[in-house]
Amino acid sequence: MKRRVDLDVSRLPSLAFGSRAVTWWGVVGFLLIEGTMLVLCFVTYFYLRDRVLDWPPPPTSLPSLLIPTINLFVMLASLVPVYFVERSAKRLDVRKVKIWMVVCDVVGIAFVTLRWFEFVALNVYWDTNAYGSIVWTIMGIHTFHLVSEVIETIVITAILFRGHTEPKYLVDATDNALYWYFIVGIWVVCYALLYLAPRFL
Amino acid sequence: MKSQVMTAAATPDIEAPDINGEADVTAMHEEQERRTLEETWKDPPGFRGWLTSTDHKAIGRRYIITAFIFFLTGGVLAVLMRVQLSRPENNFLGPDLYNQIFTMHGTTMMFLFAIPVMEAFAIYLVPLMVGTRNIVFPRLAAFSYWIYLFGGVMLYVFFFLNTGPDTGWFSYVTLAGPEFSPGKRVDVWTRLVNFTEIAALAVAVEIIITVFKMRAPGMSLNRIPLYVWTMIVVSFMIVFAMPAMMISSIFLALDRLVGTHFYNPAEGGDVLLWQHLFWFFGHPEVYIIFLPATGFVSSIIPVFARRPIFGYTALVLAIIANGFISFGLWVHHMFATGLPQLGSSFFTAATMLIAIPSGIQIFCWTATMWTGRVRLRTPMLFVLGFFFIFVLGGLTGVMQASVPVDLQLHDTFFVVAHFHYVLIGGAVFPLFGAFYYWFPKFTGRMLGEGLGKLNFWLMFTGFNLAFFPMHILGLQGMPRRVYTYLPETGWGNLNLLATVGGLVLALGVLVFIINALRSIRRGEVAGANPWHADTLEWATASPPPSYNFFRLPIVQGREALWTRSPESPVVTGLRSDCREILITRTMDAEPDHKLILPGPNVGPLLLALAASATFIGSIFTPWALPAGMVLIFIALLVWAWPRQQDERCELPRVEEMTEEERTREAARAQ
Numbered sequence: 001m002k003r004r005v006d007l008d009v010s011r012l013p014s015l016a017f018g019s020r021a022v023t024w025w026g027v028v029g030f031l032l033i034e035g036t037m038l039v040l041c042f043v044t045y046f047y048l049r050d051r052v053l054d055w056p057p058p059p060t061s062l063p064s065l066l067i068p069t070i071n072l073f074v075m076l077a078s079l080v081p082v083y084f085v086e087r088s089a090k091r092l093d094v095r096k097v098k099i100w101m102v103v104c105d106v107v108g109i110a111f112v113t114l115r116w117f118e119f120v121a122l123n124v125y126w127d128t129n130a131y132g133s134i135v136w137t138i139m140g141i142h143t144f145h146l147v148s149e150v151i152e153t154i155v156i157t158a159i160l161f162r163g164h165t166e167p168k169y170l171v172d173a174t175d176n177a178l179y180w181y182f183i184v185g186i187w188v189v190c191y192a193l194l195y196l197a198p199r200f201l
Numbered sequence: 202m203k204s205q206v207m208t209a210a211a212t213p214d215i216e217a218p219d220i221n222g223e224a225d226v227t228a229m230h231e232e233q234e235r236r237t238l239e240e241t242w243k244d245p246p247g248f249r250g251w252l253t254s255t256d257h258k259a260i261g262r263r264y265i266i267t268a269f270i271f272f273l274t275g276g277v278l279a280v281l282m283r284v285q286l287s288r289p290e291n292n293f294l295g296p297d298l299y300n301q302i303f304t305m306h307g308t309t310m311m312f313l314f315a316i317p318v319m320e321a322f323a324i325y326l327v328p329l330m331v332g333t334r335n336i337v338f339p340r341l342a343a344f345s346y347w348i349y350l351f352g353g354v355m356l357y358v359f360f361f362l363n364t365g366p367d368t369g370w371f372s373y374v375t376l377a378g379p380e381f382s383p384g385k386r387v388d389v390w391t392r393l394v395n396f397t398e399i400a401a402l403a404v405a406v407e408i409i410i411t412v413f414k415m416r417a418p419g420m421s422l423n424r425i426p427l428y429v430w431t432m433i434v435v436s437f438m439i440v441f442a443m444p445a446m447m448i449s450s451i452f453l454a455l456d457r458l459v460g461t462h463f464y465n466p467a468e469g470g471d472v473l474l475w476q477h478l479f480w481f482f483g484h485p486e487v488y489i490i491f492l493p494a495t496g497f498v499s500s501i502i503p504v505f506a507r508r509p510i511f512g513y514t515a516l517v518l519a520i521i522a523n524g525f526i527s528f529g530l531w532v533h534h535m536f537a538t539g540l541p542q543l544g545s546s547f548f549t550a551a552t553m554l555i556a557i558p559s560g561i562q563i564f565c566w567t568a569t570m571w572t573g574r575v576r577l578r579t580p581m582l583f584v585l586g587f588f589f590i591f592v593l594g595g596l597t598g599v600m601q602a603s604v605p606v607d608l609q610l611h612d613t614f615f616v617v618a619h620f621h622y623v624l625i626g627g628a629v630f631p632l633f634g635a636f637y638y639w640f641p642k643f644t645g646r647m648l649g650e651g652l653g654k655l656n657f658w659l660m661f662t663g664f665n666l667a668f669f670p671m672h673i674l675g676l677q678g679m680p681r682r683v684y685t686y687l688p689e690t691g692w693g694n695l696n697l698l699a700t701v702g703g704l705v706l707a708l709g710v711l712v713f714i715i716n717a718l719r720s721i722r723r724g725e726v727a728g729a730n731p732w733h734a735d736t737l738e739w740a741t742a743s744p745p746p747s748y749n750f751f752r753l754p755i756v757q758g759r760e761a762l763w764t765r766s767p768e769s770p771v772v773t774g775l776r777s778d779c780r781e782i783l784i785t786r787t788m789d790a791e792p793d794h795k796l797i798l799p800g801p802n803v804g805p806l807l808l809a810l811a812a813s814a815t816f817i818g819s820i821f822t823p824w825a826l827p828a829g830m831v832l833i834f835i836a837l838l839v840w841a842w843p844r845q846q847d848e849r850c851e852l853p854r855v856e857e858m859t860e861e862e863r864t865r866e867a868a869r870a871q
Contacts (some may be wrong), residue, residue: 007418007755009783009792010774013869014852016794020870022337022414022784029406029440036444038480042449052469074740092867094855126461130469133461138450150832154840164843165854167866168797176407 009076016175017090019147027175031182034145041138056091056124056131057184057201063135064121071114075184078107090171094160097173098196101157104180108150115143118150119140122194135194142190145183215352235751237777242334242747245801256747259323260346262643267346269320271709272352274307278302280707283667287700289688299365299684301386307370308390311486312397313353315628319493320345320404322635323432323641327408328736329745330426332417332754332761334782335798337410338715340805340840343380345403349808352396357819359389360523366390369682371483372453374464375473379457386455388820391450395816396441398450405439408432415782416790417737418772419756426736426761427510430517431496434524435489441528442485459823473538480531488527490522490624494631495562501638502566505581506573506651506736512565515584519558519565536604537611545604548648552602559595563588578732579653583634586661590626594619597672603697612682615675621668633696633713634658640717646724652716659709666702728870737762753783756790779850786868794870797850804840817869 018024049055056062081103088096119139126136156176159169233722243733244250244259249490254260285294293301327334336342359365366386368377377387412433425433444463452463453475462468464475503510510516532540532548542586597619599609610616640648668868678694686692730739739764741750752771758764772792780798785791815829855863 004768004770006770007774007792008774009772009795012783013794013866014796015866015870016784017870020784020793022796025410026406029409032440033406033444036441039447040448040478044452044478047474047477048463048469048471051471057469063808067446090854090867090871092858092863104470123222124461126455126591127526128468130462130465133452133455133463137455141818144527155838159843162843163854165856166843166851167842167855167870168851168854170855199602 010061012067017171020173021174022173023171024178027178031179033140035182038138038141038190041134041141042189045138045197046132048134049201050102051130056198057129060124060128060131062198063123063193063195067114067117067121068191070168071111071118071191072187072191074107074111074114075187078104078111079181081107081185082177082180086174089173092167092170094165094170096158098157101153101173104153104174105150105157108153112147112150115146138190138194142183142187146187149176149179149183152179176177205504223538231751234777235746236394238748238751239746241778241780243663244484244747249800252806253343253803255335255343255799255801255805257324257328257336257339257342258745258747258749260336260339260342261321261323263350264317264321264324264346265643266324267350267353268314268321271309271313272318274357275306275314275708276707278306278309280703281713283700283703283761285684286686286696288697289686289690289693291437291685294684297367299559300682301360301363301365302487303682304366304390305356305370308356308366308393309353310372310624311490311535312394313349313350313356313393315490315624316486317349317758318396318632319435319490319628320368320408322493322497323403323408324637327411327429327432327640327740328415328640329741329749330422330429331412331415332737332750332756333415334741334749334753335780336407337415337798337841338407340799342407342481344808345400345407347806349400351394351809351813352400355396355813356389359385361396364389371479374453374456374472377453378464378639379460379710380506384707387821391454391457392820394446394450396813398447399812401439402443407634408436409440412794413787414706414784416785417754417756417761418783418785418790418792420761421789422787423514424668424756424759424761427499427507427513427516428493428736429455429498431492431520434520435492436484438489438492438527442489443483445478445480446486449475449482452478454819458819473535476538477531480534481528481533484531485524485527487620487623488523488703491627492523493589494628497631497635497638498566498587499562499635500734500736501580502569503760504732505576505578505584505639506570507576507733508564508569508573509763511568512561512571513759515561515839516565519561522558523555526551526558528557533602533607534764536607549602549604553599556595556599563592578637579648579650579657580634580638582654583630583637587626587630587634589661590622590630590664594622594626598623610675613675613681614671614679614681617670617681618675620670621671625664625668630660633657636713636717638732639738640720641727642738642745643741644721644724645727646720647727647731648720648724649716652712656709656712656716659712660706661709663702663705663707663709667706668702669700670702674699730762735763737761740765754797776850781850798829802840804836807836807839808833 081100085097085100086106088100122135122139124132126132126137153176156169156173239549242256244254244256249780282299285291286871295681324336324342328334348797364385366372366389368382368387369389372390377383399649412429416425452461453776455461456463456465462470464470464472466472484586499510499516530548532544533552601610601619635646637653674692674695679686679690679693712753727743729742737754740754752773753775754761755770755772757769772783775795780800781795782798784793784796811829814832818825818829823851850868858866
């Protein structure tokens, strides 16, 4: 029998972070889909803007600025603990991951709570006019993601505290961080569109 | 061979060579290892295994069969319509039922047959073609199937309760809005669309990742089989097109459920917004259905012409070009809405432009056949039928790219003829070719050749008899979507001819079913590679074992099996007692790391049930949404919460590693 030169992969690593990991690609795929949905909502916003003379259409008043601006900074600040979760996870430092995950949970719950008042700050209802419909829908879609992200973070925290500290759950924590970055990043656009744009358009 | 050398050099962790011991000892070890692999990868026994399966072949098979059943129900509806139209002033179906039936026919064929069946084939074939053990997120694939199944069942249950959608498969507002379509019929349609989208998006992401990260070593981007290339492009198209449908149907659902005003001009909304969003999905959709079929054609032609495909690079670029251009065509569905002329001219140009990549594909296939030695077996017959019909459909498409012609033909039977030539010719004929071609891989037995030829000729004749007269009817002014017409119009004879053709077409499909049922039991045993084909799915037994390949192959050329010899190397060192797979790098498919795939789980089924309950509930009350979220959360916990048996194969907990191990693993994982 002729001797074959095979490729032995038994000593390859069993752990990979970032774009080497399939779960990272899974999150990116999800973000592409959700990002496209939100971008289409933004397009709809401008499309509907183009149909009327005044924006927001009278007698609808402008959205309030105070609470949404505070929350914008809370969300931007949340990037700090998320960054540290990611960094300690990649170093397989479980103790620090746990600490920063708890911080993330607290900040997450804080901005979900503030989100309630952001809806109030829109100063319009979804069934008032088409302007109200699109701003509520953008808020709704973003809030859906925000809440599911916070729930996911809490679940991963629970998994780690239940003693499941196999490295693959640390990979999950970094992928979760990627989702978080997306949600905060796209919110900057949503904030500009929902609370600032009506003042200029 | 060059790539093989590079692989070994670039990856110091890989040790070669593996020295085979004495032959019979090896054989014994192999037998033992096959048993372990089977034990590891097989589904749990019985009904529980059926509900929890995460084997891409089981899921793909189910998906194909389910989609085919919906094809049959959609076909029955088509026959009912043809019977109704067979003579003037017929009273077989009333106008209301006719509206429901043509909407159900279009919706079924687009959302429950055409997209799902293409994905179903990909779920089955792509992991085999790229040489891996399963699809990347097997539980997500299972979820995709369940949600698709429940969506389809929901649609038909409502239909039988006389609540079938009745506003056409593209449900234009204002007809579909709350004012002109009270009741629940349109709501059923919007939810069905959501079901299908979720199923399609899940599969699209899986296909992309399976191809990008799980290819067999050596299968660099320029060696990926053309079918797999089409599925990559199609998956990206789904990712960018389906959200438009998602958004437009959510807007419509909200307008109907909670009184938003997206499509209500009285409150600042706009009816054309619907058409823009719908066709921004709807036109790429046509290519989402058509491109996988070109993938079938590109797989079948080289095998039956017995030579490598002509113009591989040109074909890949043409597929990608098709993908891009298809996003710039949507307004040609809206020429009759009075949009600005400059805009219309742009879309006319783009519509004509897409004929170029489609033409490149046709020429490459023709060149392959011309320079090869063609074997006229049934799969090849269907491919030739595809050429004939699709080219005709493409030509009428180019005709309608012209705005004046389009205005004349808009909403006539000419359009019906055109898109059936494109869709049946461009997708259904290649699909039947694919059934004949891959049936031996799916079942281990060949489909009968005699019945196959009969099947083809009945379908081909029936199709042309049914749809060619519609061109003329359209030019004579017969509008589509009318339940009857007057005798004075003189359309009776051609309509009768079309009905006869439709029945012959249906007879052809019946012959296929008989052929399939006979062959599953008594067909000729196929063996691993009955067609002497070139792609990796033929490198393993028919039907493939649960683990797909005993040893993952190493690819040494574009035609993986034609460039392979018994001495060709394979991958060793993957664990057989765990669901371990090999992750490779995106560009050159060099081995990167190993991954444990999740196994059977009831979570996907529960999540699909929870999501279905939410969607169906939301037809009746908005409160179904928050309530459903709780159910969905519970199902996700069942799905994802760690279990002991899942962790047997993983790296140990971080606390159990030494400092040194931790540093090393962390460094290797970056």
